[in-house]
Structures are given as structure tokens and as C-alpha cells.
Amino acid sequence: MFTAVLSSLVTFGVVSVSANAIPPQERSVTKTLPTGWSFVGCKVDVGDRILVAANQVSSANTPQNCISFCSGKGYTMAGVEFAQECWCGSAYNPVAGTVQTASDSDSGQTCGGSSRIQVYQQSGSTTTTPGAPTATGRRGLAWPADNNFDPAIFKSSKVGFLYNWGHNNTPKNKDFPFYSMQWNGNGISTLEADARAAGATTILAFNEPDLGSQANMDPTTAANLYKQWISPLSAKGFKLATPAVTNGGAPTGITWLDSFLAACTGCTFDYIALHWYGGWIDDFTAFINSAKKYNKPIYLTEFGLAWDADAQASNYLEFLPLALSYLDSEPAVAKYAFFGAFHSGTGKDMINANGTLTDLGKLYVS
Structure with missing residues (x-):
């Protein structure tokens, strides 16, 4: 109701869901990650994003490139989504609620599609996973x-x-x-x-x-x-x-x-x-x-x-x-x-x- 001059998030439980496949990124690349980094799982990313500190979009995006981008900014977590998206943070976004783990397989690409994010983390850092919040942040x-x-x-x-x-x-x-x-x-x-x-x-x-x-x-x-x-x-x-x-x-x-x-x-x-x-x-x-x-x-x-x-x-x-x-x-x-x-x-x-x-x-x- 304001003029131009003045100018479902439901609380998530920890469950397993099917991930969307996306061909361009193959999970075999996790074997050649930068030293000190490892794959920590496929996560559900809907509503408020689970990694929000920094991001970039590139048609040449890979897990390695994403990790390089995030670590260069001082972050200890990196996530690849929709192949071309890279998301960074040092903890999961608390506003997003409890982070869900999606089903995943190392035999082929089963993560990184729409609303599914491949998450990587630097060794020695601690992942902050929000528990079931008392408030939804709605x-x-x-x-x-x-x-x-x-x-x-x-x-x-x-x-x-x-x-x-x-x-x-x-x-x-x-x-x-x-x-x-x-x-x-x-x-x-x-x-x-x-x-x-x-x-x-x-x-x-x-x-x-x-x-x-x-x-x-x-x-x-x-x-x-x-x-x-x-x-x-x-x-x-x-x-x-x-x-x-x-x-x-x-x-x-x-x-x-x-x-x-x-x-x-x-x-x-x-x-x-x-x-x-x-x-x-x-x-x-x-x-x-x-x-x-x-x-x-x-x-x-x-x-x-x-x-x-x-x-x-x-x-x-x-x-x-x-x-x-x-x-x-x-x-x-x-x-x-x-x-x-x-x-x-x-x-x-x-x-x-x-x-x-x-x-x-x-x-x-x-």
C-alpha cells in the first residue's frame, strides 16, 4: 500500500528426500578437491538459502572453482547449486531453519539441481547446523x-x-x-x-x-x-x-x-x-x-x-x-x-x- 516515492517456510525436520539430477557436474570431481576440503553432503535448499554470505554465478562453475571463490573470501563452506551457482558461508543460515539432507550417490550426479545444493567444507572448521528453531523467522x-x-x-x-x-x-x-x-x-x-x-x-x-x-x-x-x-x-x-x-x-x-x-x-x-x-x-x-x-x-x-x-x-x-x-x-x-x-x-x-x-x-x- 506504499507509494514509489517512499520508494512455506515450515520448520524443517531432518529427513531424507530425493534429489534432482543435473548433468553438467559429476560428483567424481570431489576426488580432486583442493587440499583440506571435503564433500559433506547433499542438502535441501528451498525458501531462505542455507548459505548466504556470498555468491556468484558462472557457466564455468565447478566445485573446485566455487571452493576457490569462497575460500578466497575467507569462508569455510561452499555450495554448488543448479550447476552454475556458487554459495558461500562459514555456517548454515539460521533463518533457513533445520537443514535437510537429501539422498545422494557417488556413482553419478544426483545433487546440485534445483533446490539441491552440494556442500563442501574446509577440514578443521565446524559446521553450525541450526536445530529446530523456536521461531520460524516468518x-x-x-x-x-x-x-x-x-x-x-x-x-x-x-x-x-x-x-x-x-x-x-x-x-x-x-x-x-x-x-x-x-x-x-x-x-x-x-x-x-x-x-x-x-x-x-x-x-x-x-x-x-x-x-x-x-x-x-x-x-x-x-x-x-x-x-x-x-x-x-x-x-x-x-x-x-x-x-x-x-x-x-x-x-x-x-x-x-x-x-x-x-x-x-x-x-x-x-x-x-x-x-x-x-x-x-x-x-x-x-x-x-x-x-x-x-x-x-x-x-x-x-x-x-x-x-x-x-x-x-x-x-x-x-x-x-x-x-x-x-x-x-x-x-x-x-x-x-x-x-x-x-x-x-x-x-x-x-x-x-x-x-x-x-x-x-x-x-x-x-
């Missing part, structure tokens, strides 16, 4: 570009990402993974470069294109831009979300999204993005349920009460616990962000004028 911060507060006040096990409706990270954000957004068609040619510079691995597409007051795009135009500029980023290591539509009636909302998906033939997307501004919890849950038909994890990147101007803090303190309880228990919802990470002098504020958390903000991080 909550995010919809952070206006003119918000000069420090996002660190929201640092908690509950909050796992930040976006600001633009390509570039909020300068003070040092604590949360940043998601780049392409607000409308303007400046889309720099999206990839800007997102990489910002360290983003997730791209959010157009902001409420179904509304004339927001991105204001017809489904066909949006699909053509998405197909040309955003969909190809999937093969370059990014996770992608559809345009974020509202809960309005036809031709907006889900109807608009249906038309977009029909026009975007061959497009890749990992998540369905939604915004909701409504009356109370019943129409909130009904809207989420309406998007389950796509069989994709849902990103609810904005939500609040439609009667916002009249809503008091007491109204939000009653509504938000209902919404959070539902969202945290709904497997279809991967991520969500309440629209209130600022100070505006209204009941939805999660930040006080002095930069501390309001009661609503304290509720969001608890």
Missing part, C-alpha cells in the same frame, strides 16, 4: 525509505527479513536479510545489479499493480516485463515472488493475478505475493485461503486494517495477536510483514517517536 519489516530509525530495535528470533519497496538496502539495516522490490516498470534494467549490490537473494515483483494509485499495470504489460527482466533471475540464484496484489474484487486482486499468470507463460516464481487491508480476522483468513489454489508458498508482504484512519492502538492490539497466531500456524504462509514499522502518530505504529518499540512493536518481536 515476520518481516516493511520499512519505508524515509524511515530513519534503526531496524535493529526489531532484532529477535521472530523477525527474519526487511524490504523497503526498492532495489537498494536501507542504510542502517545491518541485521536482517534484505529483499529487493521492483515497484513498477521504471528502472527495471538495473534490478539485477542493484539487488546483487544490496546482497539480496529474493526479488519481490510489482507493488499492487492492480490499483491505479499504486504500480497501476495491466496484467499483460506486467507479465511481459516480468518475463523479460525478472523470471531469468531464477537461474542466476534469486528467489522470486509474483506481483503483490490486493484483496480487492474483480478485476483487481486474485482476478488480476490469475490474468497475469495466464499471460506470463514460461515464467518462474517461487512465491505468491499478497497484500491485505480489511475488516477483521475472518476476511483476513478467507483471503489467504483464496490464494492456496496456486500451490506455492505465500508472502503476505503488507497487511493492516482497512479502516486504519479510525483504528486505535487498542484495536490493533486486539487484531494483531489474532493475525499472528493464524499466520504462524498456517503452513501455506512462508513470510509476512505487518504494515506498521514506522512512527506516524497512528494506532498501527510499532515505533515510538523516540525510536523505541511501542506495545504493538513489542508484540511483533515477542
Whole structure:
């Protein structure tokens, strides 16, 4: 619901699943790894990536090249995915939850395909494997570009990402993974470069294109831009979300999204993005349920009460616990962000004028 001017993760258990095959990389190369490095297993890599410290994409990528790239940056873990992707770290990303091991075989290539990553580690280093977390990290911060507060006040096990409706990270954000957004068609040619510079691995597409007051795009135009500029980023290591539509009636909302998906033939997307501004919890849950038909994890990147101007803090303190309880228990919802990470002098504020958390903000991080 924000203007351009202001700019399923389910907790994983340790299970074995089948890996996707991909021909270009053969696992026999693990016999000639750089000294001190070894293969530690095939892992599942969906949702938030399990190695996020650094990455590169190269058609000449091999385990050896990836290890050289990661070790050169001082990291002790390297991962090869989708043949051309190299991911680095010195520990698994805690936001990703418990890391799953995929079935693997040294007799041939059975790892390194889509959502499967070959992980290598330097001898003598210790792999940090997150246990089953008490928090899923589903909550995010919809952070206006003119918000000069420090996002660190929201640092908690509950909050796992930040976006600001633009390509570039909020300068003070040092604590949360940043998601780049392409607000409308303007400046889309720099999206990839800007997102990489910002360290983003997730791209959010157009902001409420179904509304004339927001991105204001017809489904066909949006699909053509998405197909040309955003969909190809999937093969370059990014996770992608559809345009974020509202809960309005036809031709907006889900109807608009249906038309977009029909026009975007061959497009890749990992998540369905939604915004909701409504009356109370019943129409909130009904809207989420309406998007389950796509069989994709849902990103609810904005939500609040439609009667916002009249809503008091007491109204939000009653509504938000209902919404959070539902969202945290709904497997279809991967991520969500309440629209209130600022100070505006209204009941939805999660930040006080002095930069501390309001009661609503304290509720969001608890």
C-alpha cells in the first residue's frame, strides 16, 4: 500500500528426500578437491538459502572453482547449486531453519539441481547446523525509505527479513536479510545489479499493480516485463515472488493475478505475493485461503486494517495477536510483514517517536 516515492517456510525436520539430477557436474570431481576440503553432503535448499554470505554465478562453475571463490573470501563452506551457482558461508543460515539432507550417490550426479545444493567444507572448521528453531523467522519489516530509525530495535528470533519497496538496502539495516522490490516498470534494467549490490537473494515483483494509485499495470504489460527482466533471475540464484496484489474484487486482486499468470507463460516464481487491508480476522483468513489454489508458498508482504484512519492502538492490539497466531500456524504462509514499522502518530505504529518499540512493536518481536 506504499507509494514509489517512499520508494512455506515450515520448520524443517531432518529427513531424507530425493534429489534432482543435473548433468553438467559429476560428483567424481570431489576426488580432486583442493587440499583440506571435503564433500559433506547433499542438502535441501528451498525458501531462505542455507548459505548466504556470498555468491556468484558462472557457466564455468565447478566445485573446485566455487571452493576457490569462497575460500578466497575467507569462508569455510561452499555450495554448488543448479550447476552454475556458487554459495558461500562459514555456517548454515539460521533463518533457513533445520537443514535437510537429501539422498545422494557417488556413482553419478544426483545433487546440485534445483533446490539441491552440494556442500563442501574446509577440514578443521565446524559446521553450525541450526536445530529446530523456536521461531520460524516468518515476520518481516516493511520499512519505508524515509524511515530513519534503526531496524535493529526489531532484532529477535521472530523477525527474519526487511524490504523497503526498492532495489537498494536501507542504510542502517545491518541485521536482517534484505529483499529487493521492483515497484513498477521504471528502472527495471538495473534490478539485477542493484539487488546483487544490496546482497539480496529474493526479488519481490510489482507493488499492487492492480490499483491505479499504486504500480497501476495491466496484467499483460506486467507479465511481459516480468518475463523479460525478472523470471531469468531464477537461474542466476534469486528467489522470486509474483506481483503483490490486493484483496480487492474483480478485476483487481486474485482476478488480476490469475490474468497475469495466464499471460506470463514460461515464467518462474517461487512465491505468491499478497497484500491485505480489511475488516477483521475472518476476511483476513478467507483471503489467504483464496490464494492456496496456486500451490506455492505465500508472502503476505503488507497487511493492516482497512479502516486504519479510525483504528486505535487498542484495536490493533486486539487484531494483531489474532493475525499472528493464524499466520504462524498456517503452513501455506512462508513470510509476512505487518504494515506498521514506522512512527506516524497512528494506532498501527510499532515505533515510538523516540525510536523505541511501542506495545504493538513489542508484540511483533515477542
